[in-house]
Amino acid sequence: MxxxxxxxxxxxxxxxxxxxxxKKRKLGWFRRYYITISELALLTVFVIRSAVLEARGQTPGEGLMITLGVVAAVIAAATFWIERKNGPQREDRAVRAKVRAMAIRSGKAxxxxxxxxxxxxxxxxxxxxxxxxxxxxxxxxxxxxxxxxxxxxxxxxxxxxxxxxxxxxxxxxxxxxxxxxxxxx
CATH class of the missing domain: 2.30.29 (PH-domain like)
Structure with missing residues (x-):
């Protein structure tokens, strides 16, 4: 035959x-922008803390709070821009590492x-x-x-x-x- x-x-x-x-094994949005997300979470905590202090009538130092808030926002924006620019290279490195791992696990590389x-x-x-x-x-x-x-x-x-x-x-x-x-x- x-x-x-x-x-x-x-x-x-x-x-x-x-x-x-x-199998669509790519980096998710969180893994791409985790630093920016972490900074935005800290900025949110910072804003909520300021609002709570203000509601109690306490002043944490308005000039200092505004300056720190602006600095945190600028840092978050800069980090987002850097992550967005470098994201494809980082994702490609992650994909290559996963490909090597798949090859090793299969035993057929x-x-x-x-x-x-x-x-x-x-x-x-x-x-x-x-x-x-x-x-x-x-x-x-x-x-x-x-x-x-x-x-x-x-x-x-x-x-x-x-x-x-x-x-x-x-x-x-x-x-x-x-x-x-x-x-x-």
Missing amino acids: EARFSTVTKYDEVLYRELMEK GEKEEVYWFEDHCIIQTADYAGKFCYTGLRRIVEEEHYYFLYFGGDRYIPADKNGFRTGRPEKFLKFVQSKISEKG
């Missing part, structure tokens, strides 16, 4: 980056995987592993810029590099795999 398609996929940074982007796609199953071969997957467990296929990700339930997936086809064409492969999903449903 001859395979309809065969692919070679290398587990490299590009693959893990696409996986991470698929740098490994090449050959997959032979038959009519009712696929065979995966690496330097130290060979396994067979039936398409009955296939749940969905996700197309990204450089890869197809075939999900078999849970976190189990098989990546297929669009540029790694030895046999067959990526467009026909996509139709083939989609037919396997629709056959089940």
Whole structure:
């Protein structure tokens, strides 16, 4: 029996980056602007404290309070501008670190995987592993810029590099795999 398609996929940074982007693992707004948020929280506490003292009839020193408030607001604005300017670089560093961590956790970093796609199953071969997957467990296929990700339930997936086809064409492969999903449903 001859395979309809065969692919070679290398587990490299590009693959893990696409996986991470698929899972939307990016920095949230709080992590981007946490210093500014902290400064604004302190400024809010400062303003509330001033209002409470004023309501009691006590004066904390009006000139000093106004000066400190303006300085705190200027510092918060400057910090926000710096965080906004440097945010993309910091986010990229965080993404690279997460990509490296994903690669290490997977245990497949740098490994090449050959997959032979038959009519009712696929065979995966690496330097130290060979396994067979039936398409009955296939749940969905996700197309990204450089890869197809075939999900078999849970976190189990098989990546297929669009540029790694030895046999067959990526467009026909996509139709083939989609037919396997629709056959089940």
